[in-house]
Each structure stands twice: as C-alpha cells, then as structure tokens.
Amino acid sequence: MIEINNLVKIYNDKRILNGLNLSIKEKKRTTIIGQSGCGKSTLLRLILGLEKFESGEILIDGTSLSGLKEREKNKIRLGFGMVFQSSALFDSLTVAENVGLVLKEHTNMTTGQIKSKVMNALDLVELGSAYNKLPSELSGGMKKRVAIARAIINDPKVIFFDEPTTGLDPITSTVIEQLINKLTDYIGATSVIVTHQISTILNVSQEIYMFVEGKAIKTEAADKIMKSKDKIIYNFVNGLVE
Amino acid sequence: MFEVIGSYVINIFNILGSYSLFCSRVLKRVFSKELKMSRVTEQMYKVGAQSFVITAITLTFVGMVFSSQVTKEFLRMGAAKIIGGIVGFAIWRELGPLLTAVVVAARVGAAISSEIAAMKVTEQLDALKSMALDPYSYLYAPRFIALVCMLPLLIIFADFIGFMAGMLIYVVVYNGNSVAYFVSAAHMLDATDILAGVLIKGPLFGAVIALTATFVGSRTKSGSQGIGMSATLAVVASLIILFILNFFVSFLVF
Ligand SMILES: Nc1ncnc2c1ncn2[C@@H]1O[C@H](COP(=O)(O)OP(=O)(O)OP(=O)(O)O)[C@@H](O)[C@H]1O
Numbered sequence: 403m404i405e406i407n408n409l410v411k412i413y414n415d416k417r418i419l420n421g422l423n424l425s426i427k428e429k430k431r432t433t434i435i436g437q438s439g440c441g442k443s444t445l446l447r448l449i450l451g452l453e454k455f456e457s458g459e460i461l462i463d464g465t466s467l468s469g470l471k472e473r474e475k476n477k478i479r480l481g482f483g484m485v486f487q488s489s490a491l492f493d494s495l496t497v498a499e500n501v502g503l504v505l506k507e508h509t510n511m512t513t514g515q516i517k518s519k520v521m522n523a524l525d526l527v528e529l530g531s532a533y534n535k536l537p538s539e540l541s542g543g544m545k546k547r548v549a550i551a552r553a554i555i556n557d558p559k560v561i562f563f564d565e566p567t568t569g570l571d572p573i574t575s576t577v578i579e580q581l582i583n584k585l586t587d588y589i590g591a592t593s594v595i596v597t598h599q600i601s602t603i604l605n606v607s608q609e610i611y612m613f614v615e616g617k618a619i620k621t622e623a624a625d626k627i628m629k630s631k632d633k634i635i636y637n638f639v640n641g642l643v644e
Numbered sequence: 645m646f647e648v649i650g651s652y653v654i655n656i657f658n659i660l661g662s663y664s665l666f667c668s669r670v671l672k673r674v675f676s677k678e679l680k681m682s683r684v685t686e687q688m689y690k691v692g693a694q695s696f697v698i699t700a701i702t703l704t705f706v707g708m709v710f711s712s713q714v715t716k717e718f719l720r721m722g723a724a725k726i727i728g729g730i731v732g733f734a735i736w737r738e739l740g741p742l743l744t745a746v747v748v749a750a751r752v753g754a755a756i757s758s759e760i761a762a763m764k765v766t767e768q769l770d771a772l773k774s775m776a777l778d779p780y781s782y783l784y785a786p787r788f789i790a791l792v793c794m795l796p797l798l799i800i801f802a803d804f805i806g807f808m809a810g811m812l813i814y815v816v817v818y819n820g821n822s823v824a825y826f827v828s829a830a831h832m833l834d835a836t837d838i839l840a841g842v843l844i845k846g847p848l849f850g851a852v853i854a855l856t857a858t859f860v861g862s863r864t865k866s867g868s869q870g871i872g873m874s875a876t877l878a879v880v881a882s883l884i885i886l887f888i889l890n891f892f893v894s895f896l897v898f
C-alpha cells in the first residue's frame with residue numbers, strides 16, 4: 403500500500419530521517435513508536451506531500467510521490483485522513499463545520515446529508531453535544547476527538563493518527579482505540595498510528611516499527627513487545643533510562 | 645565581513661524571489677474556478693467592519709488640522725479663494741488614499757497576518773492542504789480581492805469625510821463661506837485628482853496590504869512569539885512599500 407525506501411529528510415543540517423525503510427500494509431494497523439523528536443510526525447507529513455524530502459522514495463499504491471503535480475497529490479490526499487498531533491482544528495469554524503468541511507468542498511452532498519454524516523462521526527467519538535461549539539471552547543482531548551471525526555468523515559482508505567490518545571483519560575482512550583480497531587476491522591481502512599501510550603501500542607498494533615537514529619526497526623508483535631529481546635526496544639517500552 | 649554582507653544580500657534576494665512567486669500564485673487563483681465568491685464577500689464585510697470607524701476618525705482629524713493650518717496662513721496672505729482647492733488637492737490626491745491605506749494596513753493587514761500566522765504554527769495550513777484545499781484559493785485570494793475592492797470604497801468615504809471636516813473648520817472657526825469652499829475646490833480640482841487616488845492608488849494599496857500580510861503570515865516560524873512578530877513585520881513592510889509606491893504613483897500621475 404505504502405512503501406518507503408531509503409527516505410532521507412534533513413532539517414537545518416540534521417538528518418532526521420536517515421535512510422528509512424518501512425512498509426505499510428493494506429487494511430492493517432501499523433504503529434510507529436520512538437523518542438520525541440525522532441521524526442514520526444515528519445514521516446506522516448512527508449507521505450501527505452506537505453513537505454519535500456532530500457532523497458529516497460515514497461510509493462503509494464506503486465506510484466512515486468516525488469514526480470506528482472499538486473493536483474495529483476490532492477487526489478491522493480482525498481483518500482487519506484489525517485489526525486494532526488496538535489489537532490489543527492480551524493479556529494474560525496465550528497466543530498460541525500470543521501468535521502464537514504471536506505464534504506462541503508469536495509462533494510455534491512446537500513447540507514442535510516452532510517449534517518447527518520457529521521452527527522454520525524461526532525457520535526463515534528462521543529462528542530455529539532459539541533456540534534455547535536467553537537474549537538476554543540473545547541478541551542485538548544475533545545479537540546483531538548473532533549480531529550478524529552474530521553479525519554474519518556469521508557471514509558478515507560488510509561488514516562493517519564498522530565498521537566490519537568495522548569491527553570485522553572483511560573476510558574476515552576479505550577473508546578478511541580476501539581474506534582481505530584473498528585475502522586480497520588469493519589470498514590477496511592489502513593491505519594498508521596503514532597503513539598507513546600503503552601495501552602494504545604498494545605491494543606491497536608498489528609505491526610510495530612520503532613524509529614531509531616533516523617531508521618525504522620520492526621519490532622515484535624504487540625503481545626511480545628514488552629519483553630522484547632532488542633535492548634533498545636525493551637528499554638523504550640519499559641521506560642528505562644540507560 | 646564580505647561573507648556576512650554576501651549572505652545578507654542573498655537572503656534579501658531569496659525573500660524577494662519567494663514574494664514574487666507568492667504574488668503570482670495569488671493572482672493566478674483570482675481567476676480560477678476554485679475561488680468561491682462567498683469567501684470573498686465574507687472578507688469584504690470584515691475589511692469594512694474593521695476599518696470603517698477608524699478611517700472616519702483619522703480623516704476627520706487630519707482634514708480638520710490640515711484645513712485649519714491652511715486657512716490660517718492663506719487668510720493672512722489674502723488667498724481665501726484657493727483654500728477649498730488646496731484642502732481638496734491634499735485630501736483627494738494624497739492624504740485620503742495614503743492615510744486610509746495606513747489605517748487599513750495597521751488594522752486589517754495586522755489581523756490578516758496574525759490570523760494566517762496562527763494557522764501556520766498550529767498546523768491548520770497543513771490540515772487545509774491535507775484535505776486537498778489550496779490555501780491560495782481558500783485563504784489568500786479572497787483576502788486579496790476583498791482588499792483590492794474595498795480600499796477604493798474606503799478611500800472615497802475617507803476623502804469625503806476629510807474634505808467635509810476641512811470645510812467645517814473653515815466655516816465654523818474662520819467664518820468662511822461654505823459655497824466658496826466648494827466653488828474653489830470645483831474650480832481647481834479635475835477628475836484625475838479624484839479618480840487617481842481612488843482608482844489607481846486604491847486597488848494598488850489594497851493589493852500591497854493583502855499580499856504582504858498573507859505572505860508574511862504564511863512564512864511564520866513556529867511559536868506564539870512568531871505570530872506577534874509576523875503581525876508587526878507585515879505592518880512595517882506594507883507601510884514602507886506603501887510610502888514608496890505612493891511617491892511614484894503621485895510623481896507619475898499628477
Ligand atoms: N519545520 C521544521 N523546521 C525545522 N525543524 C523541524 C521542523 N519540523 C520538525 N523539525 C525537527 O525535526 C525533528 C522531528 O520532528 P517530529 O515532529 O517529526 O518529531 P516526532 O517524532 O513527531 O516527535 P514527538 O513525539 O515529540 O511528536 C525534531 O527534532 C524537530 O526539531
């Protein structure tokens with residue numbers, strides 16, 4: 403589905419991604435872990451074509467991203483949903499307008515049709531009551547959930563979750579984790595989840611990659627990762643300082 | 645030493661290069677079908693609401709102070725007949741267009757650039773792009789068109805206010821005759837004096853304010869400090885460009 407070969411991304415002379423290889427399989431949930439600042443969010447932004455990379459290759463369904471025009475990139479983007487780490491809700495729009503924006507701009511749906519889809523998506527994240535609120539009236543965790551509703555509103559084939567459960571209480575976290583699982587199990591979406599939260603790693607992952615020094619290492623499956631044989635992975639998931 | 649100057653110069657050319665590229669992209673979007681009229685009217689309304697009152701206050705007092713200085717001196721020289729014309733010249737040619745642009749740059753330009761800057765640092769611009777929405781046609785072009793259309797209207801309004809405020813001082817403080825004031829202005833001013841300020845300076849200044857504010861905002865470096873700095877930079881940069889452009893337009897037209 404998405405193949406990443408030898409990807410190099412440099413910020414201010416620093417090689418954030420240094421020959422990264424990664425393969426995201428269709429209809430699977432791939433989890434990415436790694437220390438803060440190691441380039442996890444950067445990778446998602448690169449796949450969406452929001453930024454340029456130095457060298458290497460990103461293949462989406464076999465098509466290389468590098469050669470594409472903006473219009474072709476936009477076509478790909480419409481098949482993707484992205485939950486930004488900072489939620490990135492539009493301040494000037496209400497929750498409902500935020501969630502329904504893609505439908506309003508890119509489909510011929512009527513206002514009524516959009517409204518019912520938006521209601522549906524907000525119910526999935528248990529935020530039906532926030533329909534008419536502005537983002538500034540929401541807590542961080544609520545914003546995150548609105549961002550999730552916004553990302554899944556147009557039934558994308560691929561969904562990126564950048565720290566979807568960070569800042570949520572354990573119960574809401576579980577609701578979101580179950581939602582992520584449901585999206586792949588029933589709707590067949592491909593998900594990439596960036597997370598630090600152990601519960602999320604354990605509950606959603608089908609494949610796990612850990613970023614170390616600009617490269618991705620494939621780890622054990624979720625049920626074995628806490629006892630990983632790799633010292634770096636073991637220390638990371640158990641929070642041990644060398 | 646040379647290295648420092650060299651990199652400074654290269655930097656300036658880099659910025660000018662990106663600025664021209666940015667401007668050409670915005671202009672292209674003005675004629676694209678992606679642009680929605682509702683976004684333009686929404687921005688026009690905003691521009692008007694934000695700057696109507698301060699423009700009126702500014703031009704009232706500028707009109708009054710200018711008229712009172714001119715009247716005092718010209719009455720002493722016995723040149724009462726040309727007072728209305730002199731005030732008219734100053735207001736319609738220079739003070740109206742330029743001060744309106746200054747007010748709008750400070751109010752609307754700063755607001756636009758901090759709005760875009762905030763969107764940039766909170767990843768809202770990226771979110772737009774990730775939804776296949778182009779910030780140029782979604783955000784920048786509507787603001788550009790709104791300012792290009794609204795500034796001439798604001799200038800007409802400002803010119804009128806400034807001119808009338810001038811008359812008020814002339815009549816009330818110096819016992820001048822209001823009809824003489826109008827006759828003098830009508831006699832000395834021709835269409836170019838009025839139209840150039842409205843139809844040349846207006847759209848041009850509006851374009852400068854919009855392009856500078858959106859450009860500066862969209863290049864904000866992260867952090868909440870960055871937002872404030874962008875607003876300041878946008879105002880300072882547009883004022884400098886406005887003053888320079890104003891000189892050349894006036895020099896060439898009048
Ligand atoms: N626009 C930018 N300009 C310069 N450096 C950047 C920029 N964006 C990110 N970086 C740098 O790239 C590195 C990776 O950033 P990124 O946001 O991808 O990290 P991350 O793995 O998502 O971390 P976290 O877990 O804290 O979210 C960081 O060191 C950051 O300082």
Ligand SMILES: [Mg+2]
Pocket residue numbers: 442443444487564
């Ligand atoms: Mg991140």
